[in-house]
Amino acid sequence: MGELTVALAEAVTTRDVVQAVADHVLPPFRADGLVVWLIEGGRLDVVGATGYPQEFLSLVDRLPLTETTPVTDVLGTGTPRFIGSLAEYGRRYPTMRHVAEASPRNAWAFLPMIASGRSVGSCVVSFTRERVFSDEERTLLTALSGLVGQALERARLYDVEHARAQELQRGLLPRKLPRLPVACAAARYLPAGRGEEVGGDWYDLIPLSGDRVAMVIGDVMGHGITEAATMGRLRTAVRTLADLDLPPDELIGHLNDLVSDLGDDFYATCLYAVFDPTTRTCTFCMAGHPPPVIVHPDGTVLCPHLAADPPLGAAEPPFEIHELHLPEESLLVLCTDGLVESATRDVDKGLAQLRQILAQAVPRIPHLWSGRQDDDVGRLEDLCDTVVSALLPARDQTDDDAALFIAHTRGTAADDVATCSLPDDPRAAGQAREYVRKQLAIWELDDLTVTTELLVSELVGNVIRHAKGPMRLRLLRSRSLICEVYDGSLSTPRIRHASYTDEGGRGLQLVAALSRRWGARYLHDGKCIWTEQSLPC
Known part of the structure; x- marks a missing residue:
């Protein structure tokens, strides 16, 4: 019980709770099966299981609370049910005998899960061999089910908030980047490995007048729902200001005012770039953000050494404008510091590793420089996956969000x-x-x-x-x-x-x-x- 209590205290999600029960309850009892249900809208939904095939789980999923089953009985009475054989199961629940016969088990402990004085669900610990449950085993399993019920109630609340946070994040990031004549792009957002798994990293590709295109990437410091909401405000502001055709330094200046007005605890980094296809120039400003990486068609990978202005919220205008000339059909790679920086790697080392990965991966992509734009997007998607898997092999070992944006730019003929x-x-x-x-x-x-x-x-x-x-x-x-x-x-x-x-x-x-x-x-x-x-x- 001590080991289970510690494991449940560390469990965050419903899946974590089910895994803790499987690891710390089944072995001491020599049990080999587990099914966990939660009450959802007048029915019982299977939220986790161990030792059962999917075909069987489909039979016992989404059970109506009005149906007479061992699971609904323990929920109605709040009393566990211990069934030691298939024959006993058939005598108690003749209408459910086909379910027991489809199960690979022959003994079951049906346990109610109570939290805050009400039933939240049920779990069954099952055994391949027939079994007689001793009084000590019945008492211990009943006590354990109370611990599990409290942990599942906490985990369910987390899952609901987590789902809302993810929905918020998806709504604030672009669902699909536009495909423009002078630029197509692919991007990745990777939430932090722990916690609410949403944050303030964002990216965008915005068409401008004169066939120009704006590319933006930013990072609100911290991660959580508050930072995600702030990110949404900044992304909306960038789109509004971009529609006014403001130059990068003026746009970043307005963003700095916006972040400063949020309070002393809000900071963000941002890189805003405008690509003009007629001159093939890329004009950009960096507010505390890592510099862009450029991949030339001949395979050369460059990262200009430029001094960035302080982050938004801590900077004072004017902001410095940088200008690069991009060869025909170049790749412009933008990222947040979560991609290149970690506890064991500083930003400069991470950018050097990013350049090395791009230098190795880009020449292996067939027809990147001469293919159709529709095909280019797929190739850029593959390149994003290559970069992310090389730089972030284990997301659960980092507590920072990361964003990657790769654009294929083309000049106007x-x-x-x-x-x-x-x-x-x-x-x-x-x-x-x-x-x-x-x-x-x-x-x-x-x-x-x-x-x-x-x-x-x-x-x-x-x-x-x-x-x-x-x-x-x-x-x-x-x-x-x-x-x-x-x-x-x-x-x-x-x-x-x-x-x-x-x-x-x-x-x-x-x-x-x-x-x-x-x-x-x-x-x-x-x-x-x-x-x-x-x-x-």
């Missing part, structure tokens, strides 16, 4: 980008329309010519009336047709509600009606107003 400069006078609209007609004819997108001419006319006309040059037009052919007009003004375009008698003010309404999406992003020397149109089928 030169013939999918068309740019022209425009004069800062009314002639610009006509020149823009002419350029659109010629370029869409080259791209065989003549069906979009009329609409695109109207869009560039309105955008260029707004610049002439309300902004200033220099002015530039850029067209991008991707999964949509992107039209961008650049100017030298920081004024913000807004849709007006024009009245019936107004002669103007409907330009942006027309832009919104003709395009799938539109917006503005701000540069250090001006702004860009952009539209997206769906390509014809």
